[in-house]
Amino acid sequence: GEDVEQSLFLSVREGDSSVINCTYTDSSSTYLYWYKQEPGAGLQLLTYIFSNMDMKQDQRLTVLLNKKDKHLSLRIADTQTGDSAIYFCAESFSGTYKYIFGTGTRLKVLA
């Protein structure tokens, strides 16, 4: 079945690295995504990775994909207070058009 799980909360100090984790059950996903949602706002696409890749780096963001363990992570280097938000991982599948989202991880950055 389709299920995406994330831890609920993460707190880090400004300047440290943040690592947000996600596990999923359906290994047939085509792409995996990270979205950011700030209070009262919609979802902002941060980055995504094709399912046959292991890693993708985009400025301060690094995505790691472990297909064997069905584990996706997002590392934010030099975390800033503006990074405080809820982060959602999501997956999409070939032949369907829906995305399956996790429940979100609330990141709090302490000054």
Place this chain on the structure above:
Amino acid sequence: DAGVTQSPTHLIKTRGQQVTLRCSPKSGHDTVSWYQQALGQGPQFIFQYYEEEERQRGNFPDRFSGHQFPNYSSELNVNALLLGDSALYLCASTTPAREETQYFGPGTRLLVL
């Protein structure tokens, strides 16, 4: 370049009423999806419209219906509102050439009393 826009931003309705939410896709996009995000949850897929037809539907009752217009904008209609329909309704747009990416609008927050 305008992103995805939605209207209204907030809405209050009472049980049993009907509501219509509107979405304009990002410039160059022709495919619109609707999601429901309950408080503290991730978004849940309602349906997707392409070429003015519903292309795929999630696990939502028939009270949820939609429409896509020739200019690619879309409406989400919900009939016989229930308290449990209170949520943030998100619209996302994409295009077949880049279906691996969807861009979301700011959402319409619906409160059913």
